[in-house]
Amino acid sequence: MTTPPPGPTGCSACWEIAGEISVPGGVIHDDGLWFVSHHTGAYTDPGELIVKTRRHCESLGELTDREAQALGPLLHATVVVLERVVTAERIYAVSFNERVRHVHFLLLPRTAAMPRGHVVSDIYRRSRALLRKLGLTTNPAAEERAAVAARIRQELGRGPG
DSSP states (O other), X not given: OOSOOSSOTTOHHHHHHTTSSOOXXXXXXXXXXXXXXXXXXXXXXXXXXXEEESSOOSOGGGXXXXXXXXXXXXXXHHHHHHHHHHTOSEEEEEOOOSSSOSOEEEEEEEOTTSOSXXXXXXXXXXXXXXXXXXXXXXXXXXXXXXXXXXXXXXXXHHOOO
């Protein structure tokens, strides 16, 4: 890449939006305001998504009126589709914006096979990632994540219902 994307040069969200970081299954949704893709982590499960602002901003307070108005409907539509595609009992929607200082929401499906409760589920996810990293349990292939991303993209394109 000859010029860095807008935003801080260390912002992985900006690099992803600029196409410098590839994501399993490619872009799921891009309306010019919000960008949805699969989580790029090596040890994530199919259906773990990130919804991020297309432009670099670091606080919900920095959203434009258009970005703010588009956020709720996009989160709703994405969660509806994600529940259907992944057969999740819950979708955890979280936004910390500490490590990656770019407004983003993680959408983390909790299936029936996972423990209930966001704290327990987080410990479970972190432990599972460590076991996968150590090769003690299988890791979903990038192709599996890409296939789910493609199904979510197709469903989102159909609209609600």
